[in-house]
Amino acid sequence: MSLLAAAGVFVAVVIGYNKYHEYKARKSVERAFSSDHDDVLMKGPGDRAEPSLDIGAGAQDKAEPVLDEPVVQGADEGVPASELATSMVDPLIDVLIPLELEVAVRGDKVLPVLQTLRHVGNKPIHYIGMAVSGDWEPIRHGSVYTKLQAGVQMASRTTALNELEYSELVTRLRSMADEIGAEPQIPDMIEVMAEARNLHRFVAGHDAQLGVNLLSNGAPWAIPTLIGALEKQGFDVRPDGRFVMPDGEGGHLFSLSTNVTLAEETTSQLTLLLDVPCVAPSRDGFNAMIACARSLVARLDATIVDDSNQPLSDEAIAAINGQVLEFYEEMAQADIPAGSTRALRLFS
Known part of the structure; x- marks a missing residue:
């Protein structure tokens, strides 16, 4: 009886082993010759920022594009x-x-x-x-x-x-x-x-947000009037209330915050913000942002100030620009140039 039981177990194991390999072989054949398989030969931000490099003020990651529309930023x-x-x-x-x-x-x-x-x-x-x-x-x-x-x-x-x-x-x-x-x-x-x-x-260590502030010289600006002035300056208004300056190629150079909620009717201070690692040096984002700020000074009767509301001198602006150039050099030496696809993936 023991020999018969052992023989029965042995036969069951052999049958199971053969069935397993038969299944594996059948699945391999089905994959190779399934109807949908081609021949292999076929071709087939509201916070204000200091007017200097602010390291480590990262933003949230953005959703990636879908696989069947393989697009890479930049x-x-x-x-x-x-x-x-x-x-x-x-x-x-x-x-x-x-x-x-x-x-x-x-x-x-x-x-x-x-x-x-x-x-x-x-x-x-x-x-x-x-x-x-x-x-x-x-x-x-x-x-x-x-x-x-x-x-x-x-x-x-x-x-x-x-x-x-x-x-x-x-x-x-x-x-x-x-x-x-x-x-x-x-x-x-x-x-x-x-x-x-x-x-x-x-x-x-290179997550740099660079901001400058505009302070009203008189009464606070009415938001509807402000929106009109910013649109004339070239800003796009996003559905979430952010203002961005287009770069002409589908991206943006810098953004602007009113520093108030959407429910507020007035504001007395604006902040322009440059996401430094995401803008290529060739676009000169910092000087473009400063030029925009100076234009808004005349348009809105404002003063460019630091985070303590003290006027920002030309010497201070030049010093910050020097920091930006050094920053760009560091990123280039690391083979992650600012504004490159690598940088956009890491910092966007």
């Missing part, structure tokens, strides 16, 4: 797909995680799955693929990919990627990879955490 139309891919998954600011594929896949098939893992904490995750042409590109509908790669941003204005977030990322990434027939190559956590902390130290 990228122009006509940028080669390979260059755009490097901007999205950047070895300097991202953890690179290769996703080894069992078979080539279509972008149409993997995009809905990749959409399910877009952030970990407040760190964005981007994906790129190696097209059958041999070039890396943002994953698109209609293209076929032989390799995939995920890039997880290691730091933001507020925090560095931490152990808990990385553990969550690994767990979710493995589950997602199973759905598309991929195997993630996970980098060592200790090394990733060290790089993330180093990057965040740089971000925190």
Whole structure:
């Protein structure tokens, strides 16, 4: 009886083993020859700021664009797909995680799955693929990919990627990879955490907000009258009540705050604010902001003052401009130039 029982168990194990491998083989064949799989040969801010560099006054991270419309801030139309891919998954600011594929896949098939893992904490995750042409590109509908790669941003204005977030990322990434027939190559956590902390130290040390104030020389300005004057000056009024000076290419050079809530009818002080790491040196954002302030002085009968409401002299303004130029040099030496795609990703 014991021998018969042992034999029965042995037979059951063999049958189960064979059934498991039959299932694995069937799933592999289904992925390779499913109807939606292409041939691999197919081509496919209200607070006032000091009139000097204010380090560490970070802003909240902005939402990232959707995967099937792969756009990177600061990228122009006509940028080669390979260059755009490097901007999205950047070895300097991202953890690179290769996703080894069992078979080539279509972008149409993997995009809905990749959409399910877009952030970990407040760190964005981007994906790129190696097209059958041999070039890396943002994953698109209609293209076929032989390799995939995920890039997880290691730091933001507020925090560095931490152990808990990385553990969550690994767990979710493995589950997602199973759905598309991929195997993630996970980098060592200790090394990733060290790089993330180093990057965040740089971000925190260069998170510079630079503001100058305008103080009314007479009665407070009526908000409706003020809005008209600011629009004539070239400001755009945002739905949240912020005023921004357009840069002519879809972004903005600096912003303006009335320092009062939307319910208030008057204000006696305005603050112009430059987000220094997000504006390229070639745009000369600081001097553009000062020129705007001087124009508003004449238009609104105001005085440019520091945070103690003391008039800001030309010598003080020149000294601040010197600090800005030094700041730009530091960022360039770190290969994160102000206004670059890297800087916009880290500081926006």
